Amino acid sequence: MRNRMLIWLLLGGGAFILLAVIAIAVALTVGSDEAAEFPFSDRIQVVDVQGELLESRPILEQLKRYEDSNSIKAILLNIDSPGGGVAVSQEIYAEIKRLREKKDKTIIAYLSSTGASGAYYVACAANKIVANPGTIVGSIGVIAEWVNYADLLEWAKVKDVVFKTGEFKDTGSPSRPLTDNERKYFQGLIDDMYVQFLEAVSAGRKLDLQEVRSIADGRVFTGRDAKERKLIDEIGNFQDAVELTAKLAGISGKPRLLRLNRQRVTLLDVLTSDLSRLVPFNGQSMKSQIKFQYLWK
Numbered sequence: 001m002r003n004r005m006l007i008w009l010l011l012g013g014g015a016f017i018l019l020a021v022i023a024i025a026v027a028l029t030v031g032s033d034e035a036a037e038f039p040f041s042d043r044i045q046v047v048d049v050q051g052e053l054l055e056s057r058p059i060l061e062q063l064k065r066y067e068d069s070n071s072i073k074a075i076l077l078n079i080d081s082p083g084g085g086v087a088v089s090q091e092i093y094a095e096i097k098r099l100r101e102k103k104d105k106t107i108i109a110y111l112s113s114t115g116a117s118g119a120y121y122v123a124c125a126a127n128k129i130v131a132n133p134g135t136i137v138g139s140i141g142v143i144a145e146w147v148n149y150a151d152l153l154e155w156a157k158v159k160d161v162v163f164k165t166g167e168f169k170d171t172g173s174p175s176r177p178l179t180d181n182e183r184k185y186f187q188g189l190i191d192d193m194y195v196q197f198l199e200a201v202s203a204g205r206k207l208d209l210q211e212v213r214s215i216a217d218g219r220v221f222t223g224r225d226a227k228e229r230k231l232i233d234e235i236g237n238f239q240d241a242v243e244l245t246a247k248l249a250g251i252s253g254k255p256r257l258l259r260l261n262r263q264r265v266t267l268l269d270v271l272t273s274d275l276s277r278l279v280p281f282n283g284q285s286m287k288s289q290i291k292f293q294y295l296w297k
Helices: 002-036 057-065 086-102 118-123 150-155 180-205 209-215 223-228 238-249 267-272 283-287
Strands: 043-050 072-081 083-085 106-116 128-131 136-138 143-145 220-222 256-258 291-295
Touching: 043 057, 043 238, 057 086, 072 086, 072 118, 072 238, 083 086, 083 118, 086 106, 086 118, 086 180, 086 291, 106 118, 106 238, 118 180, 118 291, 128 223, 128 238, 136 223, 180 209, 180 291, 220 223
Parallel strands: 043 072, 043 256, 072 106, 106 128, 106 136
Antiparallel strands: 083 291, 136 220, 143 291
């Protein structure tokens, strides 16, 4: 009986301590974020847009976080990305435009090493774009690709059986070649997404649509070349982008930066997370359909 009581006490005490630690950690995190924003101090929020754009939610949450704060006068997008999903890029682009037009936020895009394809699409929503002379800029275009393993199935004498209601219901199936009609169908989708990209660049950079089209063949440019082609506004580093942001936002003195702490990935996160998407060839990728991307490859 004593052993049982001791075990229950240990379990209860351990659970209480764990809950207390979690509560303190949450309080400190919230407190640090709130303390970082002084109500009487004009600040610039730095939002990192880095790596392949696989989902929009983390970036959108950062952009929305201080949208009603009077002390956050401007947002500096710190971009280092080859782009990503079409819809993901468009969602972020639309949110930046909303903050500019409806929340009166000054937004500057800084392209560090790479600002290509979907990442450049995002940057076009900003007031100004700053890049280094050697930054990779551009890659205006759309790409769609997937793995076709029809020959592998034939070699293994495995047949993929499909029932469908229309000619295009299983278009892009990795278990068979595309038909001529399907190729035309996919090309039509890609052409429409391409025009949407051209229109976003034309509107954001105030360039003629045909002028954009003449350089929108998927190629990239250095930052210096991009400035000559009016794809960016200024050549400079991160500090130059900070100073330009402060100037346009009317912030006097040394600008204060607000940057949310990046979430730390612990061993527990690794053990409990779904890492299958990081495996280059797995069961899920075998089933995946075609993906349309604004991506520099």
